Amino acid sequence: GENVEQHPSTLSVQEGDSAVIKCTYSDSASNYFPWYKQELGKGPQLIIDIRSNVGEKKDQRIAVTLNKTAKHFSLHITETQPEDSAVYFCFFSGGSNYKLTFGKGTLLTVNP
Amino acid sequence: GAGVSQSPSNKVTEKGKDVELRCDPISGHTALYWYRQSLGQGLEFLIYFQGNSAPDKSGLPSDRFSAERTGGSVSTLTIQRTQQEDSAVYLCASSSGQGSSYEQYFGPGTRLTVT
Numbered sequence: 001g002e003n004v005e006q007h008p009s010t011l012s013v014q015e016g017d018s019a020v021i022k023c024t025y026s027d028s029a030s031n032y033f034p035w036y037k038q039e040l041g042k043g044p045q046l047i048i049d050i051r052s053n054v055g056e057k058k059d060q061r062i063a064v065t066l067n068k069t070a071k072h073f074s075l076h077i078t079e080t081q082p083e084d085s086a087v088y089f090c091f092f093s094g095g096s097n098y099k100l101t102f103g104k105g106t107l108l109t110v111n112p
Numbered sequence: 113g114a115g116v117s118q119s120p121s122n123k124v125t126e127k128g129k130d131v132e133l134r135c136d137p138i139s140g141h142t143a144l145y146w147y148r149q150s151l152g153q154g155l156e157f158l159i160y161f162q163g164n165s166a167p168d169k170s171g172l173p174s175d176r177f178s179a180e181r182t183g184g185s186v187s188t189l190t191i192q193r194t195q196q197e198d199s200a201v202y203l204c205a206s207s208s209g210q211g212s213s214y215e216q217y218f219g220p221g222t223r224l225t226v227t
Contacts, residue, residue, distance in 0.1 A: 032213035043116075043203050043218025044155070051213075089154060093212040100145070100171070100212055102155040 004092045006103030014111050021106045023090035024072040033073040038087045080110045116219035118204050124225045133189040133222045137206030144187050145205045194226045
């Protein structure tokens with residue numbers, strides 16, 4: 001199956017700081033790279049996604065960057081707020097086996 | 113509009129019993145996914161339905177797990193002879209696109225506890 005590595009597993013920042021989460025993958029067959037946010041007791045929710053024809057996409061305080069050569073994509077959150085505290089997952093749907101794979105998740109804590 | 117719904121929200125069962133978990137996707141969504149999330153862990157893919165095509169069952173962990181999707185809408189995940197390691201949150205998601213390169217809309221999940 002697809003090998004997707006997500007780092008870090010936990011991240012603690014002060015309110016107003018930036019947070020960066022990275023996912024690397026081993027197969028280059030995918031063209032779709034989303035990030036999901038999961039709050040406690042809820043299902044994950046898409047917050048931003050990017051397709052392989054662009055290198056960066058922004059939506060207010062959130063951005064995703066893609067480096068297909070290096071096979072990694074990253075989530076950037078600027079001016080973090082306490083409500084950004086959640087678990088964030090990357091998702092990968094490519095690969096020779098066409099496996100649907102979520103990263104292991106990053107627990108982000110934003111301290112007031 | 114209505115999102116993805118799942119029932120029951122919580123299920124406690126004894127080891128060895130069978131359980132059925134239900135998912136009602138967003139109306140008109142052709143794709144439906146089941147995932148399992150163990151405590152503090154990521155999401156493990158179980159099965160994927162796309163329209164009338166044969167489902168992708170490659171993520172099912174054993175033959176005790178099966179799923180159906182009737183009429184291209186409601187889906188039921190069945191776990192036979194439950195084991196304690198089956199305890200987890202089972203999440204369902206639906207999507208409007210062809211293939212898995214589209215936003216997935218998740219339900220709130222069913223928390224299964226096997227005693």
